[in-house]
Amino acid sequence: xxxxxxxxxxxxxxxxxxEVNRKEFIDGFILHVTMTKDNKxxxxxxxxxxxxxxxxxxxxxxxxxxxxxxxLSILLKNLENYSKRIIIYVIPLLTPQxxxxxxxxxxxxxxxxxxxxxxxxxxxxxxDISLSSSNRSLILYMKQQINFVPIGRxxxxxxxxxxxADFFIIPSTMLDRTIxxxxxxxxxxxxxxxxxxxxxxxxxxxxxxxEEAKNKDLFVKMQFICSCPxxxxxxxxxxxxxx
Numbered sequence: 001x002x003x004x005x006x007x008x009x010x011x012x013x014x015x016x017x018x019e020v021n022r023k024e025f026i027d028g029f030i031l032h033v034t035m036t037k038d039n040k041x042x043x044x045x046x047x048x049x050x051x052x053x054x055x056x057x058x059x060x061x062x063x064x065x066x067x068x069x070x071x072l073s074i075l076l077k078n079l080e081n082y083s084k085r086i087i088i089y090v091i092p093l094l095t096p097q098x099x100x101x102x103x104x105x106x107x108x109x110x111x112x113x114x115x116x117x118x119x120x121x122x123x124x125x126x127x128d129i130s131l132s133s134s135n136r137s138l139i140l141y142m143k144q145q146i147n148f149v150p151i152g153r154x155x156x157x158x159x160x161x162x163x164x165a166d167f168f169i170i171p172s173t174m175l176d177r178t179i180x181x182x183x184x185x186x187x188x189x190x191x192x193x194x195x196x197x198x199x200x201x202x203x204x205x206x207x208x209x210x211e212e213a214k215n216k217d218l219f220v221k222m223q224f225i226c227s228c229p230x231x232x233x234x235x236x237x238x239x240x241x242x243x
Contacts, residue, residue, distance in 0.1 A: 028085030172199035
């Protein structure tokens with residue numbers, strides 16, 4: 001059982017990190033990374049940036065100096081004494097229209113992307129970091145190049161493939177008991193993602209319905225990514241799902 005905080009649009013960044021640090025039941029937080037036009041790896045939280053992923057990827061680092069974007073190496077340097085887990089979403093690079101010529105360029109840029117993430121992470125192996133992505137190629141490259149952190153997969157409705165990974169992140173809209181039990185039997189970590197209040201309602205309905213004893217047994221084996229971790233913890237604590 002673990003709860004990871006996903007920053008919402010209301011809480012400012014300072015309060016968010018303070019809350020993550022001080023609340024004992026919060027086990028870490030989510031960070032997004034992408035690569036700029038000049039191949040710099042930047043860390044950001046989407047709700048603190050008004051810039052789209054496309055703009056971030058099409059800009060040089062210098063172009064972004066007046067935005068709430070930080071090079072991943074600087075961000076991790078500031079988190080060297082952080083003792084909880086950081087789950088990094090490796091955001092796929094936007095690609096041009098596919099052709100025989102562009103496929104090779106896409107693969108080359110994806111390889112550079114992961115190679116630069118690896119170089120950035122190497123000095124910070126004392127921090128509990130995990131990487132995850134929704135993109136199959138990026139996951140493959142991460143598994144080939146980075147052998148010192150767990151590699152996960154964000155499952156999406158447009159790609160239901162449970163390729164080999166250390167853990168899976170599943171949106172609340174795709175909860176299925178058979179799949180959850182199947183992956184738990186394979187000793188995979190399962191993280192359920194809740195970004196909106198509607199997501200939390202779905203999770204509450206899924207685990208808090210009939211046969212509560214069985215649901216509770218499954219619940220305690222899950223991990224949860226939540227933009228409202230205090231509310232989530234409070235709701236399920238009242239049901240006896242947390243000690």
